[in-house]
Amino acid sequence: MQKGHYIFSGHDTVELARQYATPLYVISEDIIRNNIRNIKSAFEKEHIDYAVNYAGKAFLNTAMCKIIKDEGICVDTVSKGEMYTALKAGIDPQDITLHGSNKSEEELCYALENGIGCIVIDSMYEISVLNELCEKKSRKQNVHIRVTPNIEAHTHEYVQTGRIDSKFGIPIGMALRAAQKVSQTRYLKLTGIHCHIGSQIFAQKPFIIAANNMLELMSNIEALGLDVHELNLGGGFGVNNMTDEELFSVKDYASALKELLEVKCPEIDIPVPKIIVEPGRYIIDNAGITLYTVGTIKEIPYMRKYVSVDGGLFENPRPGMYDAVYRACVANRFEDEPNELVTISGRCCETDTLINDILLPKCYPGDIVAVINTGAYNYSMAGNYNRLPRPAIVLLKGDKSELMVRRETEEDLVRCDEVPSWLK
Ligand SMILES: Cc1ncc(COP(=O)(O)O)c(C=O)c1O
Numbered sequence: 001m002q003k004g005h006y007i008f009s010g011h012d013t014v015e016l017a018r019q020y021a022t023p024l025y026v027i028s029e030d031i032i033r034n035n036i037r038n039i040k041s042a043f044e045k046e047h048i049d050y051a052v053n054y055a056g057k058a059f060l061n062t063a064m065c066k067i068i069k070d071e072g073i074c075v076d077t078v079s080k081g082e083m084y085t086a087l088k089a090g091i092d093p094q095d096i097t098l099h100g101s102n103k104s105e106e107e108l109c110y111a112l113e114n115g116i117g118c119i120v121i122d123s124m125y126e127i128s129v130l131n132e133l134c135e136k137k138s139r140k141q142n143v144h145i146r147v148t149p150n151i152e153a154h155t156h157e158y159v160q161t162g163r164i165d166s167k168f169g170i171p172i173g174m175a176l177r178a179a180q181k182v183s184q185t186r187y188l189k190l191t192g193i194h195c196h197i198g199s200q201i202f203a204q205k206p207f208i209i210a211a212n213n214m215l216e217l218m219s220n221i222e223a224l225g226l227d228v229h230e231l232n233l234g235g236g237f238g239v240n241n242m243t244d245e246e247l248f249s250v251k252d253y254a255s256a257l258k259e260l261l262e263v264k265c266p267e268i269d270i271p272v273p274k275i276i277v278e279p280g281r282y283i284i285d286n287a288g289i290t291l292y293t294v295g296t297i298k299e300i301p302y303m304r305k306y307v308s309v310d311g312g313l314f315e316n317p318r319p320g321m322y323d324a325v326y327r328a329c330v331a332n333r334f335e336d337e338p339n340e341l342v343t344i345s346g347r348c349c350e351t352d353t354l355i356n357d358i359l360l361p362k363c364y365p366g367d368i369v370a371v372i373n374t375g376a377y378n379y380s381m382a383g384n385y386n387r388l389p390r391p392a393i394v395l396l397k398g399d400k401s402e403l404m405v406r407r408e409t410e411e412d413l414v415r416c417d418e419v420p421s422w423l424k
Contacts, residue, residue: 006331006370008289009396013331016401017291017368020394023311024291025379027059027404029067029397031287036071039279042250046258049274053097055235056082058280058376059288063395063404065089074117076278080107087114099146101168105133112139120144120194120232122169127181127188134187143182144192144232147175149213153198153206153236169195172217179221179228190226192273193217196234199281202248204256207233211260219268231273233257237282241326241373248282281376288375290316290391291331294367295347305342307363312346312354314385316371316378319354326355331368336361344369348386379405387413 001012009028016026036052043050053076054068060075065086068075074095077083086096094117100107101122108130111119121127121143134141146169164171170178175193182190197210214231221228238248257275265272292309299305318324328344330336338359346352354371363369382390389408394401 004333004335006329006334008370010399011396011401013289013291013370014368016394017293017331019401020392020403021407022291022293022368023309023315023391025315025374025391025393025405026289026291027284027375027393027395028287029395032064032067032283033071035283035287036068036073039250039277039282040071040073042254043275043277045251046254048254048258048261049272051274051276053232053276053278054283055278055280056086057380059284059378059380060085061379061393061405062089064284065091069095080104080110083107083110083114083116093117097144105129108133109137112137112141118142118144118191120146121178121182121188122146124170124174124178124181127178127185131185131187134185140187140189142191143188144194144230145170145175145178145182145190146194146196147172147214147217149195149197149210149217151195151197151206151210151213153201172213175217176220176224179226180224183224183226190221190228192228192230192232192276193221194232194234194276196278197236199236200238201236202238202240204249204253207236207253208256208260211257212264215260215264215270215273216268218273219270222270229271229273230276232276232278235278235280235282237279239281239285239373239376241285241324244286250282285376286373288373288378290371290374290378292369292371294363294365294369297363297365305340306345307342307360307369308345308347309354309369310347311391313348313350313352314346314388315382315391316346316354316374317381317383318377320350320352321381326374327372328355328358328360329370329372330361330363331370333361333367344371348388350385384408384413389413
C-alpha cells in the first residue's frame with residue numbers, strides 16, 4: 001500500500017487498477033455485508049417480524065447472489081434473467097420475488113415452473129393472465145398486489161413511482177377491486193400487498209404515510225374475508241453520493257414503523273403484518289467505486305478543461321439519465337491539493353460527462369481517477385454503446401481481491417451476431 005494512494009476497503013486502488021486494468025468496477029464484500037446487517041439489526045432491535053428482499057436491479061450477478069444467500073436475505077427480481085441468475089447461484093426459489101409492470105408470459109411461466117415464492121401483480125390484466133397460466137400448469141401461486149399509494153416522495157422526479165400517475169402498480173382506489181378479483185381466482189393466493197414510493201428518499205415521513213395508508217387498505221381487504229399478512233413497503237432508502245455520512249437512518253425508519261404498527265393495527269383491528277423491505281441502492285451503492293485511467297486532457301481557454309477517462313456512458317449511464325452526481329479523486333495523488341476545476345468526461349461519442357466541474361489536483365495522462373459510490377445502477381445499467389466491452393468487476397474481501405465478473409472481450413461483442421444468408 002503506497003502512501004498518497006487512495007485506499008478503498010483496505011486496498012490500494014492504484015494497485016487494483018494496475019492488476020486488473022481499467023475501467024474497473026470495484027466492489028467491497030465487507031461493505032455490502034455491513035449494510036445488510038445494519039438493516040437486519042434495525043428491524044431486529046424493534047422486534048419487527050420482517051424480511052429483506054434485496055432489489056437485484058441495483059446490482060446482480062452470481063457472486064452477489066451468493067453473498068445475499070449467505071446473509072440470509074431474499075432477492076427481488078424483475079426479469080427472467082434476474083431469476084435465472086438467482087436460481088443458478090443457488091438461491092431458494094421461495095426466497096425470490098418477481099416484479100414487473102409488463103411481465104411476459106414466458107417470464108411468468110418460468111417463475112411458475114421454478115416455484116418462485118411470490119409474484120407481485122402489477123395490473124388488473126395480469127391477474128387473469130397469471131391465473132390462466134397457473135391453471136395450465138396446475139400450480140397455485142402466492143401473490144402480492146402492487147399498489148400506488150399516492151405519495152409524493154421528495155426526490156428526483158424521474159424516480160417517483162408511488163404516484164397515481166405511474167406505469168407501476170394499481171392505484172390505491174382500485175386495489176380493493178383487484179384484491180377481490182384475485183380472491184375469485186382458483187389458483188392465486190393473495191398473501192400481501194406491496195408499494196414502492198420511489199428512490200433516493202431521505203425522509204422517514206413518506207414511508208410512514210405510505211405504511212399507514214397500506215395498513216388501512218389491509219384492513220379493508222381483511223373486511224372482505226381475505227387473510228393478507230405481509231406488507232412490502234419497497235425500497236428507496238436514500239444514499240447521498242457526495243458524503244460518507246449516513247443520511248437515511250434505517251434505525252429511525254424501523255423505530256417509526258414499530259410505533260405505527262403498535263398504534264395503528266389495534267386501532268383498525270388487524271394483526272400486525274410481516275414487514276418486507278426491498279432496498280437496492282442502500283445495500284450496494286457505497287460498496288462500489290469505479291477506477292479509470294486518464295487519457296486526453298483538453299483545455300478550452302477561458303471555458304473548461306476536459307479530463308477524459310476510459311469509461312463513460314456505456315458503463316455509467318446515470319449522469320446522462322438522471323443528472324446523477326458523484327465525487328471523485330485522483331487515486332495515485334490522493335493527498336495532493338485539489339486546485340484545478342475540471343470536467344471528467346467519458347470516451348463515448350456523446351457528451352458523456354461523468355462529473356461536471358470538480359476540483360482535482362492537476363491531472364496528467366495515465367493518472368488513475370476513482371469515482372466514488374458507483375455500486376448501484378452502474379454495472380446493472382451498463383451497455384455496449386460504441387461497441388465497447390463492459391468492464392470487469394473485482395470483489396474485495398478483507399485483504400483478498402478476485403474477479404466477480406470478467407472483462408468483456410471483442411469476441412463477446414460479436415457472440416450474438418448472425419449474418420443473414422444473402423450476406424454470406
Ligand atoms: C419495486 C421496487 N423495489 C425496490 C426498488 C429499489 O429501490 P432502491 O434501489 O432505491 O432501494 C425499486 C427501484 O426502482 C423498485 O422499483
